Amino acid sequence: MSAFANPFPQASETWKLPDRGRVAMAGLIIAESAIFTIFIVAYLFYVGKSITGPSPREVLETPIFYTICLLSSSLTIHLAAKSLARDRVGAFVGLWLLTIALGGSFLYGTAQEWHRLIYQHRLTISTNLFGTTYYSLVGLHGFHVTAGLVMLVITAILALAGRVAAEQSHRVDVLAMYWHFVDAVWVVVFTVVYVLGR
Amino acid sequence: MSSNAITIRGVQMEEKPWVDTLHEWVTTVDHKRLGVLYIGYALLFLVVAGIEAIVIRIQLMYPHNDFVSPQVFNRMFTMHGTTMVFFVGMPILFGFANYLVPLMVGARDMAFPRLNAFSFWLSALGGFLLYFSLVGANGLYGAGNAPDVGWWAYAPLTARAFSPGHSSDYWTLSLLVSGFGSIGTAINIVATVLCMRCPGMKLSRMPLLVWLNLVMSGMVLITITPLSASQIMLLVDRYLGGHFFDAQAGGSAVLWMHFFWIFGHPEVYVLIIPCFAFMSEIIPVFSRKPIFGYPVMVAATVCIGFVSMSVWAHHMFTVGMNSYANSFFTITTMAVGVPTGIKIFNWLGTMWGGKIQFKTPMIFCIGFLFQFLIAGLTGIMLAAAPFDWQLSLSYFVVAHFHYTLVGGVLFALFAAFYYWYPKITGKMLNETLGKWHFWLFLIGFHLTFDLMHIPGLLGMPRRIYTYEPGRGWDTLNLLITLGAFIQAIGTLLFVANLIISYFKGAKAGNDPWDAWTLEWSTSSPPPAYNFASIPVVASRRPLWDLKHPEDPDSRYE
Numbered sequence: 116m117s118a119f120a121n122p123f124p125q126a127s128e129t130w131k132l133p134d135r136g137r138v139a140m141a142g143l144i145i146a147e148s149a150i151f152t153i154f155i156v157a158y159l160f161y162v163g164k165s166i167t168g169p170s171p172r173e174v175l176e177t178p179i180f181y182t183i184c185l186l187s188s189s190l191t192i193h194l195a196a197k198s199l200a201r202d203r204v205g206a207f208v209g210l211w212l213l214t215i216a217l218g219g220s221f222l223y224g225t226a227q228e229w230h231r232l233i234y235q236h237r238l239t240i241s242t243n244l245f246g247t248t249y250y251s252l253v254g255l256h257g258f259h260v261t262a263g264l265v266m267l268v269i270t271a272i273l274a275l276a277g278r279v280a281a282e283q284s285h286r287v288d289v290l291a292m293y294w295h296f297v298d299a300v301w302v303v304v305f306t307v308v309y310v311l312g313r
Numbered sequence: 314m315s316s317n318a319i320t321i322r323g324v325q326m327e328e329k330p331w332v333d334t335l336h337e338w339v340t341t342v343d344h345k346r347l348g349v350l351y352i353g354y355a356l357l358f359l360v361v362a363g364i365e366a367i368v369i370r371i372q373l374m375y376p377h378n379d380f381v382s383p384q385v386f387n388r389m390f391t392m393h394g395t396t397m398v399f400f401v402g403m404p405i406l407f408g409f410a411n412y413l414v415p416l417m418v419g420a421r422d423m424a425f426p427r428l429n430a431f432s433f434w435l436s437a438l439g440g441f442l443l444y445f446s447l448v449g450a451n452g453l454y455g456a457g458n459a460p461d462v463g464w465w466a467y468a469p470l471t472a473r474a475f476s477p478g479h480s481s482d483y484w485t486l487s488l489l490v491s492g493f494g495s496i497g498t499a500i501n502i503v504a505t506v507l508c509m510r511c512p513g514m515k516l517s518r519m520p521l522l523v524w525l526n527l528v529m530s531g532m533v534l535i536t537i538t539p540l541s542a543s544q545i546m547l548l549v550d551r552y553l554g555g556h557f558f559d560a561q562a563g564g565s566a567v568l569w570m571h572f573f574w575i576f577g578h579p580e581v582y583v584l585i586i587p588c589f590a591f592m593s594e595i596i597p598v599f600s601r602k603p604i605f606g607y608p609v610m611v612a613a614t615v616c617i618g619f620v621s622m623s624v625w626a627h628h629m630f631t632v633g634m635n636s637y638a639n640s641f642f643t644i645t646t647m648a649v650g651v652p653t654g655i656k657i658f659n660w661l662g663t664m665w666g667g668k669i670q671f672k673t674p675m676i677f678c679i680g681f682l683f684q685f686l687i688a689g690l691t692g693i694m695l696a697a698a699p700f701d702w703q704l705s706l707s708y709f710v711v712a713h714f715h716y717t718l719v720g721g722v723l724f725a726l727f728a729a730f731y732y733w734y735p736k737i738t739g740k741m742l743n744e745t746l747g748k749w750h751f752w753l754f755l756i757g758f759h760l761t762f763d764l765m766h767i768p769g770l771l772g773m774p775r776r777i778y779t780y781e782p783g784r785g786w787d788t789l790n791l792l793i794t795l796g797a798f799i800q801a802i803g804t805l806l807f808v809a810n811l812i813i814s815y816f817k818g819a820k821a822g823n824d825p826w827d828a829w830t831l832e833w834s835t836s837s838p839p840p841a842y843n844f845a846s847i848p849v850v851a852s853r854r855p856l857w858d859l860k861h862p863e864d865p866d867s868r869y870e
Contacts, residue, residue, distance in 0.1 A: 135424040135508035142500035146534040153542035153572060157557060164563045241554030244563050251549055251557075 136289040144296045147259070151300055154255055155307055158248040162312050165243035174236045177309045181224030182301065185260070188217035189298040192267075196291045202281040208274050214294070215271060218264050225257050249308065256304050259297050266290055342426035343841055344415050347433050349737065351408025354437055355401050356808075361444075362396035365389045367801060370794040376782035383778040387461035390776060392443070394464030395484065398580065399491055400440040402722060406587040407436075407498050409729055410526045412737065414502055416832035416839060417520045419511025419848045424504035432497035439491025446483035460484035463776070465573055466547075468558035468566040473551055482551060485544045492541040499533035502526055511831075513850040518870075520830045520853070521604060524611050525590035528618045532583050535622070540576035543569060567632055574625035582621040585717065586614060588725030589656055592678055595732050596660050598828045599675035600667030603854060603866070606659040613652035613659075620649045630701040639698040646696035653689055657682060672826075673747035677728035680755055684720030688713060691766070706776075709769025715762050719800075727754070727807065734811070735825045739837040740818030746810040754803035760796030764789050829854035 162171075195210035229250075232238045240250040270290060273279050279287070338346060368389050372380045381389065415423055423429045443460070450458040460480045462470040471481045506527045510519070519527075547569075549555035556562035558569045597604045604610065626634060626642045634642075660682060669675065691713040695701050704710060727750070734742050768786040780786060824833040834856055835844055852858055852866035 130512040132508045132510060135504045138507050139425065139500050139504045142503045142530075142534055143496075145531075146496050146500070146538045149535045149538035150542045153539045153575075154546075157546065157568065157572075160565070160568060161563070166563045240549065241556070244556050247549065247555035247557055247564075251546065251555070255545075 134285055136286060137292065140289045140292045144292070147296065147300075151255065151303070154248075154252045155303065158252050158307055158312065161244045161248050165245045167243045169236050169238050169242075169245070171245055171249070171308070171313050174232055174238060175309060175313060176228070176231075178224050178228060181221045182305055184217045184224070185221040185301055186298055188214045188221070189295050191217060192291045192294050196284065196287050199279070199281060199287050200284040204274070204280060207279070207287075208271070211267065211271055211274060215264060215267050218260060218267065218294075222257060222260055222264070225253065252304060253308065256297070256300055259300065263290075263294050263297050267294070340430075342422075342430045344411050344423045344426065344429060345737075345839060345841075345843075347429050348408045348410075348412030350433055351404045351411060351436075354440065355405035355408060358396050358400040358440060359405075359804075360808075362393050362401055363801060363804060365393040365396070367797055369393060370797040372779070373790050374794040375791060376780050376787055378779055384461065386778045387463075387776075388459040391460045391463050391484075395443060395460070395488070396440075397718070398464065398584070399488060400436075400443065402584045402718070403491070403495055404436055404440075405726060406529075406584065407495070409591075409733070410502055410529075410587060411498070413733065413832060414505055414523055414526055415509065416835070416843055417523050417830050418506060418509060418514055419831050419844060419850065420505060420509035421843050421847075423501050424509050425501050428497050429501050432494040432501065435494030435497065436491045439487045439489075439494060441487075442483050442490060443487035446480045446487075450480035450483060451478045465570075465577065467573075468564075468569040469560060471547055471551070472559060482548075485547050485551075489541055489544045489548075492537045492544070495533055495537045496541075499530035499537075502530040503534075506530075511848050511850060517608075518850060518853050521593035521607065521610055522587075522590040522830075525586050525593065525614050528614045529583055529586040529590075532579055532586070532618050532621070536576050536579035536583060539572055540580075543572035543576070546572075567629075570629055570632065571626065574628045578625040578628065579621045581714070581717065582617055584722050586617065588681070588722050589614065591725045591729040591732070592656075592660055592681060594828075594830065595674050595678050595728050596663050598732075598826050599670045599672060599678070600664045601670070602663055602667040603829075604659070605662035605665075606655075607853065609655060610659055613655045616652040617649060620645060620652070624649060627696055627698075627701070630698045631705045643696055643698050647693055650689060650693055650696075657686060657689075672731075673742070673744055673751060674728045674732035674826075676748075676751050677724050677731065680751070681721060681724040681728065684716060684724060684758070688716035688720055691716065704769060706774055707769040708765050708773045708775060711775055712762050712765035712769055715765070719758060719762065724754075727751075730807075730811075732826070733832075734814070735821030736832055736837050736839070738815055738818075739821050740814050741821050741825060742814045742818065743810050746806055746813070750803050750806045750810065753806065754800055757796045757799030757801075757803055760799060761793050762796075764793050764796070768793075824856070827860075829856045831855055834859070 191210045191214045195207050195214060198204075198206035198210060238246050238249075240246050267290070270279065270287065338350065341347060341350075368381060369386065372378055372386055372389075374380075411423065411429065415421070446459050450460075458478055458480050460466075460483065462476060462481055462484065466481070466484065469475055471485075506519070506523055516524075546555070546557040550557050550559060550564075556564045558564050558566055560566055593604055593610060624642060624646045626638060627646045630639060630642070660678075691709070695704065695710065695713055731742050731747055734740070768789050771785050773780065773784075773786050780790075821837045823836055825837075826833070831844075831848055831850070832839070834848065848855065850858075852870050854866045858865035858867055
C-alpha cells in the first residue's frame with residue numbers, strides 16, 4: 116500500500132478553503148479588540164473619578180481634522196488595494212503614499228495634542244486617573260497606528276522598488292484589513308474619549 | 314499498514330555532530346519538533362512546580378512547622394500557581410495541539426511555521442523571565458527573591474509600596490511575553506484548522522480533537538488578551554506612576570480582580586477543553602466504537618466556550634457585589650455544568666456496549682471521568698453564592714480546583730502521553746510501569762485531594778503559612794502531604810518510563826492502537842513532510858474506511 120490516497124473516493128474538484136492570511140488577521144483583530152475593550156472599560160469606569168484636575172472637560176479639544184484624515188485613509192487604502200488587484204500599480208503606489216501621509220498626519224495631530232496637554236495643562240500619565248487612562252488608551256491606539264505605518268512604509272519601499280504586483284494583492288489586502296481595524300478602533304476611542312467621556 | 318514515508322537507506326543512519334542536532338532543534342519550524350519542544354519545556358516546569366508544591370505541603374504537614382520562612386512560603390505558592398498555569402498547562406496543551414492538529418487535518422505543517430517557532434520561543438522566554446526573578450529581582454546582591462503576590466496578584470499587593478524590587482515586574486513581563494506567544498499560537502491553530510484541511514475534510518468531518526482545539530484557540534484570543542491588557546496597566550502603574558489600581562488616587566483594586574478573572578475563569582476552560590479533546594479521541598478507540606453524539610459534542614464545546622466567558626465573578630462573591638450580580642454569576646456558572654454534563658454523558662455513551670480495552674491510556678481516561686465529575690459537583694456547590702460565602706478562601710476551594718486540574722487536566726494529559734508517545738517517538742511506553750504509575754498516582758491523588766475538602770469544611774483558610782494544633786486539621790494535613798509524596802513517586806515512574814521506553818521500548822509501528830484518525834496513517838515518528846501524498850477523506854474515520862473498504866463510514870454520512 117504505497118499510495119495512501121488511492122483507496123479513498125476522489126474529493127470534489129471544488130475544494131476551496133479560506134485564505135490563511137485573512138483568517139489570521141481576523142484572529143489578530145479579535146484578540147486586539149479584546150485588549151482595546153479592557154482599556155475602554157477602564158476608561159469609562161474611571162470617568163469622573165479623578166481626585167485632582169485637570170478634567171477632560173477642561174483640557175480636551177476634539178481633533179476633528181485629524182480624525183477625518185485617519186478615517187479617509189481607510190478609503191484610500193481600500194482604493195489602493197483595488198487598484199493593485201486590477202494590476203494598476205501606478206495608481207496603487209499613489210494611493211498608498213497618500214494613505215501613509217494621512218496616517219502620518221493623524222499621528223502628528225496626536226503628538227501636537229499631547230504636547231499641548233503636557234506643557235500647557237501639566238497633564239501627564241501620572242497626574243490623575245484621567246491622565247492615566249487617557250494616555251494609555253489613546254497611546255495604545257497610537258501605537259497601533261505607528262505599527263501600521265511601519266508596515267505601510269515597508270510595502271511602499273517594496274512597491275517603489277518594483278517588487279509589488281497583482282500577485283501580492285492578497286497580502287496587501289491583509290494589511291488593509293489591519294488598517295481598517297485601526298480606523299474602526301479610532302471611531303470607538305473617539306466616541307469614548309471625546310464624546311461620552313466629557 | 315506499511316509506512317508511506319520515503320526512507321532512503323543509509324541517510325538516516327549517519328551520525329551528526331551534536332552541535333548540528335542542537336542547531337536543527339533551535340532553528341526548527343517543523344510543527345512536530347516545536348510540539349516536542351513545547352512538551353519538553355512544560356515537563357521541565359512540571360517538575361519544578363511539583364517541587365514547589367511539595368515544599369508547600371511539607372510546610373503544612375504539621376502545626377507550627379517552620380520548614381521554610383513565611384516569605385518563602387508566599388513565593389512558593391505564587392510560583393507554583395503561575396508556573397503550573399502558564400508554563401505547564403498552556404505549553405503542554407499547545408504542544409499536543411501543535412503536534413496533532415496538522416497531522417489530523419492531513420496537512421504538512423501549520424499555516425504559519427515561522428510564527429509557530431516565534432510563539433514557542435516567546436513562551437520559553439516568559440518562563441525564563443519568571444525564574445530569572447530568583448536572581449534578578451533585587452539586583453545581583455538580592456538573591457532569593459521571587460514573586461510573592463499570588464498567581465492572581467491582587468492590587469494593591471503589586472503596588473510599588475508593597476512590592477519593592479523587581480519581582481512583580483518579572484512576574485508581569487513573563488505573563489505578558491508568554492501571553493503574546495499564546496496569542497500567536499492560537500491564531501496559528503485557527504488558521505491551520507480553517508485553511509489547511511486536506512480535500513474532503515469538511516468541518517463536519519474533522520476529528521473532535523481538532524474541533525475542540527479550534528474552540529480553545531478562539532477562546533485564547535479573547536481570554537489571554539484581557540490579561541495582557543491588565544498587565545500593561547500594571548506596568549504603567551509601576552513604571553510610569555499611573556493610577557489604574559491605586560486606590561489612593563481613586564483607582565480600584567476590584568477592577569483588577571474583574572480583569573484578572575475575566576481572563577482567569579475562561580483560562581481554566583482553555584486548559585480543560587484540550588483535555589476533553591484527548592478524551593474524545595482516546596475513549597472511542599479503546600471502546601472500539603465511534604464517538605457517541607459527534608454533533609452534540611461540538612455544540613456542547615462551543616456552548617462551553619461562550620458561557621464560560623460570563624462566569625468570571627463567581628471568584629468574587631466575597632468581594633461584596635450586589636445581589637443581581639451574585640444571582641447572574643451563580644446562574645451562568647451552574648449553566649456551564651449543562652454542556653459539560655452532556656460531554657460526560659456522551660463519553661459514557663461511547664463506552665456503553667463497547668469492547669473496552671483497559672490499556673494504560675484508557676484507564677487514565679476512566680479516572681478522568683470519575684474525578685472530573687466530582688470536581689464538577691463541588692464546582693456547582695461553590696457556584697451557589699451563599700455556600701461560597703462560607704467556603705471561599707478555604708481549603709475546600711483549593712481541593713475543588715486541584716480536583717479539576719490534577720484529577721482532570723493531568724490525568725487527561727497522562728492518557729494523551731500513553732496514547733501518542735508511540736506516534737511521537739516510534740516506541741511504546743511500558744504497560745507495566747504505566748499501570749504502576751496509574752495506581753500510585755490515583756491513590757496519591759485521592760489521599761491528597763479527597764481529604765483536602767475536609768479541613769476546608771472545618772474552616773482551614775487558603776494560603777496560610779501555618780496553623781494552631783488541635784483544630785482537627787492535624788492528621789488530615791499529614792495524610793494530605795503523604796498523598797503528595799505518593800503522587801511525586803508516581804510522576805517519577807512516569808518520567809522513568811518516558812526515558813526507558815525511548816531507548817528500550819517495543820517498536821510501535823504506524824498504528825499500534827488500530828485507530829481511525831489520519832496521524833496513524835503515517836510512520837512513527839512521522840517524516841518531516843508528514844504525508845508523502847496529501848490524503849483525501851470521505852468520512853470522520855478515514856482509517857476505518859481504509860481498513861474496511863467493504864463497509865466504509867462514508868456510506869452512512
